[in-house]
Amino acid sequence: xxxxxxxxxxxxxxxxxxxxxxxxxxxxxxxxxxxxxxxxxxxxxxxxxxxxxxxxxxxxxxxxxxxxxxxxxxxxxxxxxxxxxxxxxxxxxxxxxxxxxxxxxxxxxxxxxxxxxxxxxxxxxxxxxxxxxxxxxxxxxxxxxxxxxxxxxxxxxxxxxxxxxxxxxxxxxxxxxxxxxxxxxxxxxxxxxxxxxxxxxxxxxxxxxxxxxxxxxxxxxxxxxxxxxxxxxxxxxxxxxxxxxxxxxxxxxxxxxxxxxxxxxxxxxxxxxxxxxxxxxxxxxxxxxxx
Amino acid sequence: xxxxxxxxxxxxxxxxxxxxxxxxxxxxxxxxxxxxxxxxxxxxxxxxxxxxxxxxxxxxxxxxxxxxxxxxxxxxxxxxxxxxxxxxxxxxxxxxxxxxxxxxxxxxxxxxxxxxxxxxxxxxxxxxxxxxxxxxxxxxxxxxxxxxxxxxxxxxxxxxxxxxxxxxxxxxxxxxxxxxxxxxxxxxxxxxxxxxxxxxxxxxxxxxxxxxxxxxxxxxxxxxxxxxxxxxxxxxxxxxxxxxxxxxxxxxxxxxxxxxxxxxxxxxxxxxxxxxxxxxxxxxxxxxxxx
Numbered sequence: 001x002x003x004x005x006x007x008x009x010x011x012x013x014x015x016x017x018x019x020x021x022x023x024x025x026x027x028x029x030x031x032x033x034x035x036x037x038x039x040x041x042x043x044x045x046x047x048x049x050x051x052x053x054x055x056x057x058x059x060x061x062x063x064x065x066x067x068x069x070x071x072x073x074x075x076x077x078x079x080x081x082x083x084x085x086x087x088x089x090x091x092x093x094x095x096x097x098x099x100x101x102x103x104x105x106x107x108x109x110x111x112x113x114x115x116x117x118x119x120x121x122x123x124x125x126x127x128x129x130x131x132x133x134x135x136x137x138x139x140x141x142x143x144x145x146x147x148x149x150x151x152x153x154x155x156x157x158x159x160x161x162x163x164x165x166x167x168x169x170x171x172x173x174x175x176x177x178x179x180x181x182x183x184x185x186x187x188x189x190x191x192x193x194x195x196x197x198x199x200x201x202x203x204x205x206x207x208x209x210x211x212x213x214x215x216x217x218x219x220x221x222x223x224x225x226x227x228x229x230x231x232x233x234x235x236x237x238x239x240x241x242x243x244x245x246x247x248x249x250x251x252x253x254x255x256x257x258x259x260x261x262x263x264x265x266x267x268x269x270x271x272x273x274x275x276x277x278x279x280x281x282x283x284x285x286x287x288x289x290x291x
Numbered sequence: 292x293x294x295x296x297x298x299x300x301x302x303x304x305x306x307x308x309x310x311x312x313x314x315x316x317x318x319x320x321x322x323x324x325x326x327x328x329x330x331x332x333x334x335x336x337x338x339x340x341x342x343x344x345x346x347x348x349x350x351x352x353x354x355x356x357x358x359x360x361x362x363x364x365x366x367x368x369x370x371x372x373x374x375x376x377x378x379x380x381x382x383x384x385x386x387x388x389x390x391x392x393x394x395x396x397x398x399x400x401x402x403x404x405x406x407x408x409x410x411x412x413x414x415x416x417x418x419x420x421x422x423x424x425x426x427x428x429x430x431x432x433x434x435x436x437x438x439x440x441x442x443x444x445x446x447x448x449x450x451x452x453x454x455x456x457x458x459x460x461x462x463x464x465x466x467x468x469x470x471x472x473x474x475x476x477x478x479x480x481x482x483x484x485x486x487x488x489x490x491x492x493x494x495x496x497x498x499x500x501x502x503x504x505x506x507x508x509x510x511x512x513x514x515x516x517x518x519x520x521x522x523x524x525x526x527x528x529x530x531x532x533x534x535x536x537x538x539x540x541x542x543x544x545x546x547x548x549x550x551x552x553x554x555x556x557x558x559x560x561x562x563x564x565x566x567x568x569x570x571x572x573x574x575x576x577x578x579x580x581x582x
Binding site: 104127128129132139141161162164166167171174175177178179180181182183184185186187188189190192193194195196197199200202203204206207210211213214215216217218219220221223237249252253256257258259260261262263265266269290 | 395418419420423430432452453455457458462465466468469470471472473474475476477478479480481483484485486487488490491493494495497498501502504505506507508509510511512514528540543544547548549550551552553554556557560581
């Protein structure tokens with residue numbers, strides 16, 4: 001069913017995600033902080049039913065679903081409850097679907113605030129990176145109201161391969177944090193293994209091929225192992241973004257009394273990589289500080 | 292082709308491995324430090340062509356291939372070049388295939404010594420655990436002479452799903468070390484992620500199912516994630532053995548000037564688990580110290 005939707009934030013993730021919504025036949029009104037980027041997106045999608053708005057509020061008017069993918073908690077607050085935020089403008093019954101990786105706390109806050117205004121907020125961070133956004137194969141972890149989730153899912157499947165409700169508001173963000181914690185450990189282990197093997201002079205591509213048949217196997221080993229051996233670090237998700245995400249994990253862990261000793265150290269290691277000039281290198285660049 | 296082979300060390304790995312050699316039709320002479328264990332193995336394999344020897348030397352007489360799977364460098368030295376070791380007794384041209392996870396240094400030493408005696412030594416540590424030994428699905432990483440490797444492979448395939456030469460003597464052990472380093476990082480990341488998620492109160496089995504479709508996926512997540520959530524730690528490879536292996540990695544890294552900051556810390560964490568009484572828990576028990 002064709003819907004009136006809005007998309008706030010047309011970055012490397014939001015741009016293609018909004019594009020898939022347009023291609024699925026929805027009327028898509030987009031907003032981006034830098035307006036020229038929204039206009040460029042509009043030009044690229046001129047054959048579909050698309051429009052550009054001047055503010056989150058004006059994008060949200062009459063939209064049944066408002067999707068967002070912005071930078072962080074601060075940006076999210078601005079596009080939702082800020083002076084020209086979407087919440088005030090959304091029609092009653094509308095659903096705000098936030099794909100930003102943000103704190104669980106802001107998800108719970110915005111969930112409560114939305115409910116008091118007769119709308120619904122879903123925290124829905126994604127994994128799958130830029131390639132997942134481009135190829136419409138994102139995995140989306142959702143927190144929030146079941147009925148709103150059920151209504152949103154058919155629309156969001158335009159850019160997702162899985163769109164799964166984990167629990168109430170905040171649970172989507174918590175699931176994404178678990179994801180990032182597991183990713184960080186796998187990458188650091190892989191980085192130490194590869195750096196060790198290269199220093200020892202063994203054929204690491206061959207070794208990765210052998211050991212990825214067993215208990216050492218991981219997505220990171222299969223996809224980033226060979227590129228780490230080749231000293232290539234331009235595969236999407238960047239160090240700066242990872243540090244932001246790990247910061248969220250560490251804050252949340254502190255609040256909950258959870259222990260993340262290795263995650264905390266890996267966060268520091270990513271700091272080393274930033275100091276090496278690797279802010280935009282992909283996350284597998286942890287190996288650079290071991291060479 | 293039916294061969295005369297020997298197998299030294301009938302532990303949880305060696306026992307089933309020797310069994311597969313017998314079932315493949317080879318004449319298998321076994322030796323075990325505790326003789327009663329060898330006799331028990333003989334009884335269990337009475338329908339095949341098997342024998343028990345009193346020493347590595349007597350097991351090795353006339354054997355074209357001598358396989359070993361013992362505890363550590365010291366045990367390996369004893370069964371090869373010790374007073375009743377196999378090297379002295381092996382026929383010229385014989386191949387000693389060592390499946391022990393040991394140091395790369397001893398592999399190189401024994402390689403040189405074997406060569407001077409007209410025999411060949413292959414370091415051939417395995418991965419796949421007890422289940423891999425029982426089901427003949429071990430992955431074997433081999434260091435040593437190419438021609439001896441080629442002759443050994445058809446025999447060793449009785450218990451392997453892959454038997455791959457990585458390089459010269461020592462390279463098999465180095466590859467196994469890379470494997471253990473990667474495993475350690477993946478498990479610790481997974482442990483932190485799961486402990487964090489459980490403390491935050493989200494449904495971790497559901498979350499693991501969702502995130503194992505993407506960049507956080509690993510063998511450890513798929514196989515040990517759900518059992519970690521269930522607080523079950525009786526799945527083979529034990530903490531004591533992992534500490535031995537990580538010790539080998541850390542020694543080797545020091546010699547090579549390689550950095551293993553997280554591996555070193557995880558080794559310490561396994562020390563915590565040992566102090567909790569977890570010597571025989573499986574390696575996923577790292578999560579116990581985070582709960």
